[in-house]
Amino acid sequence: MTKEHPVRRPESPHSVTLKDIAREAGVHVSTVSRVLRQKEPARGWTPTAVQVREIARRLGYRPNSLAAGLRTSRSHSIGLLMPRLTDTVIATICESIEAAARYAGYQTLLTSPPDTMNAQMESLDFLLSRQVSGIIATSLHRDDALFISKLRSLPIPFITANRHVGDSIPAVVSDDFEGGRKATEYLIHLGHRRIGIVAGPRHASTGYDRLLGYRRALEESGLEIDDSLVIHSEWEVEGGVLGAHTLLALADPPTAIFAVNDTAAVGVMGAAHQRGLSIPGDLSLIGYNDIPIVAQLPIPLTTVRSDLGQMGSTAVHTLIRAIEGGALTSVKLPVSLIMRSSTAPPR
Structure with missing residues (x-):
């Protein structure tokens, strides 16, 4: 007893x-x-x-996972470096990372600095000081050689999700090149020949790869690549508004616009409305990511769907495998074109 x-x-x-x-x-x-x-x-x-x-x-x-980490050099926790959490794409990835980590018995430690490399480097140092077992980042800049060099020398496993910085850092991403090509090919198939693109910021691999896919589709169709139809922008609605106004003010404006994220596509819709243009009658529009709201817009948005939930969970599983002694590998997830009411043949 x-x-x-x-x-x-x-x-x-x-x-x-x-x-x-x-x-x-x-x-x-x-x-x-x-x-x-x-x-x-x-x-x-x-x-x-x-x-x-x-x-x-x-x-x-x-x-107490931190105390355990001090004893074993591992905290059984995953550090998250995720700027722009107000963005639905990043928030969705974050949610799936958290769920997958908890299911696997890991805690997460989230940092959400501004989307600058100096701020992200400070957050990276903080996560390292907290003895995390590995780190997932979502918003790296593809052109920051100093930061990328630091990441390659980290003493713990590190992986990116959503964006990549080339082959030197393992990444879990959507096939953004193929997504950009699919979107542009569909507009060409509808009969559009003047296709503008609101391409996102230059430092983001997501926008860069989607732009490369756009260019490839034009080349393969024998269409001229007109640089005046390529507008770099911020990811937010206002970026789409400004990008669309720039494109629609051209002497020979596009009959279709590919916005490389859905939030900017909403801004394009707003700019078209301000100019008295109808979608898709006067202007066809395609977005990217298929965030939940775009199917419920007054004019449901044609878009490229990337599986953000799978992206987050795959990043967790890949990182944990490395934490437990396996190899870190990159994963490219397939995308699909979702056709709705915002696209039609040109008049």
């Missing part, structure tokens, strides 16, 4: 210690530590282990 040891219940689950559990279970602290740290043995838990785990559950014990 196990002797009962009365114990004062801590005011907060986070104040429960291994000593509290050991005192109530009548065992040594090292026994509690071993039971709570190990996976279930093939033969199942011993009666003592069952008792220890039940007491820990009842008291609401939560392990």
Whole structure:
């Protein structure tokens, strides 16, 4: 018969210690530590282990992952470097990363600095100081050689999601080149020959690769590449508004616009409305990512769908495999064209 040891219940689950559990279970602290740290043995838990785990559950014990990391050089946590969390794309990836990490038994430590390399470098140093086991970043700049060099020399696994910086850093991304080509080919198939593109910022691989796909589709169709139809912009709605006004003010304006993200496409819609143009009657429009709102717009948006949830979960699984001794590999996810009401043949 196990002797009962009365114990004062801590005011907060986070104040429960291994000593509290050991005192109530009548065992040594090292026994509690071993039971709570190990996976279930093939033969199942011993009666003592069952008792220890039940007491820990009842008291609401939560392990201190940082303290464990200081002892083992691993915190069983994943650092996240994710600027622009107000962007639906980034928020969706973040949510899927969090869910996949928790399911795998990892905690996440989120930083969301401004989308500049200096700010991201400061956040990277912070994550390293917190003894995280690995890091996922979503918004690296493809042209920052100094930061990329630092990432290559990190002492822990590091992977990017959403954006990439070339072959030197493992990445989980959508096939943005193919997505840009699919969008442009569809507009060409409809009969458009003057196709503008709101191409996003120059430093982002997502916009850059989609622009390359746009150019390839024009080349393969024997159409002229007119640089006046390429407008770099910010990702937000205002970027789409300004980009569209620039394109539509041309002496020979486009009959279709490919916006390389859905949020900018909403801005293009607004600019077209301000100019008295109808979509798709006067202007066809394609976006990118298929965020939930675009199917519910008054004119549902034709767009390229990238599986953001799969991107986040794949990044987690790939990183954890490396943390546990496996190789870090890059993954390119397929995309698909979703045809809705914002595209039609030109008049």
